Amino acid sequence: MTMTTQLNTQSGIAGNRKFKLPPEVSIALVLLGIILVFELLGWIINDQSFIFNFDRIKIIILQMSVIGIIAIGVNIIIITGGIDLSSGSLVAVTAVVGASIAQASDFPMALFPSLTDLPWIYPLLLGTLIGLIAGIINGSLIAFTGIPPFIATLGMMVAARGFAKWYSGGMPVSGLTDSFAWLGSGANPVFIFLILAAVFHILLRYTRFGKFTYAIGSNRQAATVSGINVNRHLIIIYTIAGVLSGIAGVLTAARAVSGQSSMGNMYELDAIAAVVIGGTSLQGGLGRISGTVFGILILGVMMSGFTFIRIDSYYQEMVKGIIIVVAVVADQYRNKKRRA
Amino acid sequence: MIANHDALETKSGTTSDGIPLLEISNIHKAFPGVIALNDVKLTLKAGTVHALMGENGAGKSTLMKIIAGIYMPDKGEIRLKGVTVKMTKPLDAQIAGISMIHQELNLMSYMTVSENIWLGREPKSRLGFVDHEEMYRITQDLFDELHISVDPRAETQTLSVALRQMVEIAKAVSFHSDILIMDEPTSALTEPEVAHLFEIIRKLKNEGRGIIYITHKMNEIFEIADELSVFRDGQYIATCSSQEVSRDDIIKMMVGRDITDLFPKQIVPIGRTILKVSDLGLQGVFSGISFELHAGEILGLAGLVGSGRSNVAETIFGITPATSGTIEIDGKEVRISNCRQAMDHGMALLTEDRKDTGCFLGLDLLANMEAPVLSHRYVKIGFVETKRLYDDSLRMANRLRVKTPSLFETMLNLSGGNQQKVLIARWLLTEPKILILDEPTRGIDVGAKAEIHRLISELASQGAAILMISSEMPEILGMSDRIVVMHEGRATGILDRKDATQVAIMDLAAK
Numbered sequence: 067m068t069m070t071t072q073l074n075t076q077s078g079i080a081g082n083r084k085f086k087l088p089p090e091v092s093i094a095l096v097l098l099g100i101i102l103v104f105e106l107l108g109w110i111i112n113d114q115s116f117i118f119n120f121d122r123i124k125i126i127i128l129q130m131s132v133i134g135i136i137a138i139g140v141n142i143i144i145i146t147g148g149i150d151l152s153s154g155s156l157v158a159v160t161a162v163v164g165a166s167i168a169q170a171s172d173f174p175m176a177l178f179p180s181l182t183d184l185p186w187i188y189p190l191l192l193g194t195l196i197g198l199i200a201g202i203i204n205g206s207l208i209a210f211t212g213i214p215p216f217i218a219t220l221g222m223m224v225a226a227r228g229f230a231k232w233y234s235g236g237m238p239v240s241g242l243t244d245s246f247a248w249l250g251s252g253a254n255p256v257f258i259f260l261i262l263a264a265v266f267h268i269l270l271r272y273t274r275f276g277k278f279t280y281a282i283g284s285n286r287q288a289a290t291v292s293g294i295n296v297n298r299h300l301i302i303i304y305t306i307a308g309v310l311s312g313i314a315g316v317l318t319a320a321r322a323v324s325g326q327s328s329m330g331n332m333y334e335l336d337a338i339a340a341v342v343i344g345g346t347s348l349q350g351g352l353g354r355i356s357g358t359v360f361g362i363l364i365l366g367v368m369m370s371g372f373t374f375i376r377i378d379s380y381y382q383e384m385v386k387g388i389i390i391v392v393a394v395v396a397d398q399y400r401n402k403k404r405r406a
Numbered sequence: 407m408i409a410n411h412d413a414l415e416t417k418s419g420t421t422s423d424g425i426p427l428l429e430i431s432n433i434h435k436a437f438p439g440v441i442a443l444n445d446v447k448l449t450l451k452a453g454t455v456h457a458l459m460g461e462n463g464a465g466k467s468t469l470m471k472i473i474a475g476i477y478m479p480d481k482g483e484i485r486l487k488g489v490t491v492k493m494t495k496p497l498d499a500q501i502a503g504i505s506m507i508h509q510e511l512n513l514m515s516y517m518t519v520s521e522n523i524w525l526g527r528e529p530k531s532r533l534g535f536v537d538h539e540e541m542y543r544i545t546q547d548l549f550d551e552l553h554i555s556v557d558p559r560a561e562t563q564t565l566s567v568a569l570r571q572m573v574e575i576a577k578a579v580s581f582h583s584d585i586l587i588m589d590e591p592t593s594a595l596t597e598p599e600v601a602h603l604f605e606i607i608r609k610l611k612n613e614g615r616g617i618i619y620i621t622h623k624m625n626e627i628f629e630i631a632d633e634l635s636v637f638r639d640g641q642y643i644a645t646c647s648s649q650e651v652s653r654d655d656i657i658k659m660m661v662g663r664d665i666t667d668l669f670p671k672q673i674v675p676i677g678r679t680i681l682k683v684s685d686l687g688l689q690g691v692f693s694g695i696s697f698e699l700h701a702g703e704i705l706g707l708a709g710l711v712g713s714g715r716s717n718v719a720e721t722i723f724g725i726t727p728a729t730s731g732t733i734e735i736d737g738k739e740v741r742i743s744n745c746r747q748a749m750d751h752g753m754a755l756l757t758e759d760r761k762d763t764g765c766f767l768g769l770d771l772l773a774n775m776e777a778p779v780l781s782h783r784y785v786k787i788g789f790v791e792t793k794r795l796y797d798d799s800l801r802m803a804n805r806l807r808v809k810t811p812s813l814f815e816t817m818l819n820l821s822g823g824n825q826q827k828v829l830i831a832r833w834l835l836t837e838p839k840i841l842i843l844d845e846p847t848r849g850i851d852v853g854a855k856a857e858i859h860r861l862i863s864e865l866a867s868q869g870a871a872i873l874m875i876s877s878e879m880p881e882i883l884g885m886s887d888r889i890v891v892m893h894e895g896r897a898t899g900i901l902d903r904k905d906a907t908q909v910a911i912m913d914l915a916a917k
């Protein structure tokens with residue numbers, strides 16, 4: 067009897083937010099676990115520490131920050147239920163084109179002798195602009211022709227790689243200025259990655275733009291009926307991803323002090339892997355940038371760890387493949403649990 | 407463990423004609439933060455219809471999903487013809503002779519009607535391929551037997567919600583199960599289909615099958631049910647014969663207090679014309695629709711399935727822009743080619759199919775409520791005013807008595823009726839000038855229904871203009887100032903409140 071009366075007097079929904087562990091915590095724990103395993107293996111195999119090695123941490127973070135920048139855009143796209151396969155190829159295009167206006171005047175083989183000795187901002191802006199145009203093309207194709215994002219960006223992936231090879235004539239674009247090299251030096255790429263991650267994390271969580279992104283990914287028809295201009299929103303999102311790929315491409319060239327058409331190979335897959343590992347659902351409607359940052363770190367630590375315990379790079383690729391599949395299976399399982 | 411509500415308890419389960427088809431006892435089921443079922447029981451006898459009643463979130467669907475092998479109970483016993491069974495997956499239940507019509511439509515849009523019905527059970531040719539001709543033939547046989555006129559080859563997405571519901575019913579029957587569970591099968595049907603469904607149910611009953619029937623429509627109970635059980639807040643309240651209880655008894659058992667069933671409409675002065683539709687048409691669907699909608703007015707839109715009621719609403723709201731005719735708002739002609747434009751003119755539309763065009767099932771309640779209103783309010787330089795929006799959403803959700811642990815609960819975890827309330831709250835938050843409601847109280851319990859009617863009435867008294875589609879006669883007769891009746895894409899008449907009767911509407915609807 068007491069129970070019944072209690073239930074009847076219960077009035078309405080609790081106004082205060084109950085504390086729930088953020089989803090990032092579990093991903094962070096996975097990261098910690100992986101680090102511990104390598105630390106242990108490190109002492110067994112190499113007789114040295116894995117993680118208490120500043121150089122190694124620096125290399126992991128530097129390497130992954132470029133892919134991290136791409137992964138931010140890929141994450142937003144996957145939240146809408148789409149996919150972007152073109153980011154790696156866009157890195158190649160913007161690396162060679164960016165580098166071509168970053169050459170020094172004392173370099174005899176400059177592609178554009180009249181456009182030499184420019185400060186770093188020019189190649190960066192040009193790379194961004196190219197990424198923007200490619201993104202608009204991706205987005206418009208998807209929004210207006212209704213072809214699946216997989217196909218649209220696959221086309222862009224192949225075409226952009228071809229463009230990069232044609233533009234550079236298959237040769238590295240070198241002889242770059244010190245100003246340009248500075249852009250990719252030290253911790254600059256890391257800073258840029260972290261700033262972008264913070265900006266887009268806030269954008270997704272606290273702005274109308276972000277709320278609409280999740281709505282579209284969750285139920286496109288319902289989003290349309292709710293007055294959201296889905297086509298325009300998708301174009302903007304693919305454009306953002308293009309711009310981020312452009313920035314990543316210029317940074318890649320700056321870090322290597324050379325632009326090459328082979329750059330960014332398979333980056334799109336690394337980015338997708340990081341996003342999925344970071345807890346974003348391929349079904350759309352679910353995911354956070356903070357999760358992706360952890361996803362990136364997990365990927366970086368694993369690759370670095372395999373090298374550290376001297377596992378052949380072939381095995382590394384295989385293991386990477388397995389990790390992606392496991393992450394997707396985990397996502398399916400989570401979905402099922404939410405449904406049950 | 408729980409004290410019995412012995413006052414209303416009647417003797418059940420001890421039938422003279424032997425063992426009941428289904429006997430469940432002592433069932434418990436908890437979800438994170440919610441006890442969905444707490445020590446419930448149910449007994450279904452062969453050849454009877456057993457109605458299950460209870461408020462939104464009482465646990466009806468959860469219990470049915472346990473019987474159908476979709477959820478596992480935390481505790482409890484299920485006996486089929488006296489034998490205790492343990493079902494861990496839907497297939498177990500199917501083999502045991504149980505089939506279920508779910509509360510939400512579950513057909514695959516891009517597959518044909520036949521493919522949907524025989525999914526996983528397709529007739530095969532000798533080489534092991536699906537024999538499509540045979541499949542169409544057996545579907546046609548099934549439809550003939552049930553008197554359903556749907557083309558077995560039609561793609562499901564071309565069917566109206568009501569016809570899709572009929573296909574679901576045919577599918578459930580096609581298993582030839584001993585036990586059929588029907589979870590609110592009539593929430594999207596108009597009177598003729600309901601009558602049709604009842605015929606099917608009577609036929610099944612005569613064949614000795616047992617049917618568990620869930621509904622929020624009281625009059626259906628007395629027409630079709632032999633027995634009924636009532637649940638409240640996950641607890642078993644009572645079982646009785648439907649002959650020996652009154653409507654008020656049932657409501658009292660459901661909500662635990664006396665309530666007025668239908669909210670009496672407030673009569674408010676009718677103001678200026680807000681929306682004027684002239685000769686509106688959508689190629690191949692409807693044409694020549696004209697009416698005026700005034701401030702303070704509730705205009706009912708009635709008609710049978712396929713009459714084009716929902717299409718008119720969708721066209722006015724810009725989902726399917728009109729191909730002919732004009733729309734005037736506040737005396738000015740406007741062009742509406744998408745939903746955003748309609749919203750800019752102060753319109754709101756609650757759509758009929760909450761799963762397809764309503765809910766963001768994977769998102770939380772707050773995200774579900776805020777989507778449209780963010781286009782106009784609660785945003786400063788792109789940033790959402792989280793606190794203010796949360797407070798207003800919470801107030802609205804409480805007003806509509808949404809039953810949930812918090813606004814951060816995932817929409818998917820809510821009961822059907824509570825999802826519907828969230829969607830109504832979504833559109834009320836936009837403070838619309840013109841509110842279009844397509845089956846607003848679909849799946850909503852009696853108590854909450856009265857509250858929603860009160861809200862609609864109140865909105866009208868504040869000067870909003872309301873266009874309401876409903877298949878429920880008492881609702882449309884009780885709420886509307888005037889009623890437009892449609893038949894096969896044309897308006898066949900407009901009735902004034904004083905002339906409107908069920909007969910008058912049905913006359914025009916069948917013209």
Ligand SMILES: Nc1ncnc2c1ncn2[C@@H]1O[C@H](COP(=O)(O)OP(=O)(O)OP(=O)(O)O)[C@@H](O)[C@H]1O
Pocket residue numbers: 404405406437438440441442460461462463464465466467468469509809810818819820821822823824849851
């Ligand atoms: N998967 C789930 N996760 C969490 N809570 C759930 C889940 N499914 C149901 N619930 C909760 O269990 C309770 C009972 O839900 P159920 O769907 O059985 O209600 P119902 O009686 O069918 O209501 P309605 O008349 O609205 O359809 C509700 O409070 C609901 O929020």
Ligand SMILES: [Mg+2]
Pocket residue numbers: 466467468509589821822823
């Ligand atoms: Mg239900």
